[in-house]
Amino acid sequence: MENGAAPMSSSLPPAPPQKPKVGVAVFILKGEKVLLGRRLSSVGHNTFALPGGHLEFGESFEECAAREVKEETGLEIEKTEYLTVTNNVFSERAKPLHLVCIFIRGVLADTNQQPQNLEPEKCDGWDWYDWNDLPKPLFHPLEVLVQSGFNPFAAT
Ligand SMILES: Nc1nc2c([nH]c(=O)n2[C@H]2C[C@H](O)[C@@H](COP(=O)(O)OP(=O)(O)OP(=O)(O)O)O2)c(=O)[nH]1
Ligand SMILES: [Mg+2]
Numbered sequence: 001m002e003n004g005a006a007p008m009s010s011s012l013p014p015a016p017p018q019k020p021k022v023g024v025a026v027f028i029l030k031g032e033k034v035l036l037g038r039r040l041s042s043v044g045h046n047t048f049a050l051p052g053g054h055l056e057f058g059e060s061f062e063e064c065a066a067r068e069v070k071e072e073t074g075l076e077i078e079k080t081e082y083l084t085v086t087n088n089v090f091s092e093r094a095k096p097l098h099l100v101c102i103f104i105r106g107v108l109a110d111t112n113q114q115p116q117n118l119e120p121e122k123c124d125g126w127d128w129y130d131w132n133d134l135p136k137p138l139f140h141p142l143e144v145l146v147q148s149g150f151n152p153f154a155a156t
Contacts, residue, residue, distance in 0.1 A: 020098040024064040025052035025142070027105040027152035028077055032131050034152065035073070035115060038124035039139060043090070043097065049139035051126070055102070065104040073115040073126055077106035083155045088141045101141050105152050 027050060028035045036048045053068040055061070062080040069077050083103040090097040115126035129135055131153060138146060 020100050022055040023052060023099050023101040024055055024061055024068060025050040025101055025103050026065045026069050027103065028069065029105055029107055029153060030128055033128040034131060035126055036129050036135060037126040040124055041122050044139040047137045047139040048135045049142055061102045061104055065106060072119050072123065074118055075113050075115055076109040078109045080104055080106040083152060084150065086141050086145055099141065
């Protein structure tokens, strides 16, 4: 062949190379509790995770955190702060996935607000869980972070 490339076995165009995705996950701190919901999405199905989603073009981490929390739970948060970042490669999946997750914390703008399940196709429902008694199983990236001893209440 002219360019030395192996002949294609089908006439389909080659799949574009996969790229890492940037996620933002939010610890909403209320007393000694955090808000978690059981995921219904294919990634981490049935595991407990923080509210969050993917960073949109041009957005700050804090803006993304407030937007995703509002879209998924209806809650207004404030005092959003960057906490840490994790790098997660899910190589076992049929379609491998690489997620960079930015963890943010925030508090309720009005402590009387109650979470609503505004994306029921993605989450089974939201509830507050004591930091010392988290539900199982946690979403893998969150589990790894918790197992490392990370504490969103103590982080400075
Ligand atoms: N929501 C959430 N996402 C997390 C956590 N840990 C973690 O690595 N992520 C990653 C996985 C995803 O790549 C990304 C956002 O996750 P998501 O699956 O909730 O995304 P989404 O459908 O709500 O968002 P979008 O695509 O509509 O923007 O962040 C977590 O505890 N909660
Ligand atoms: Mg989400």
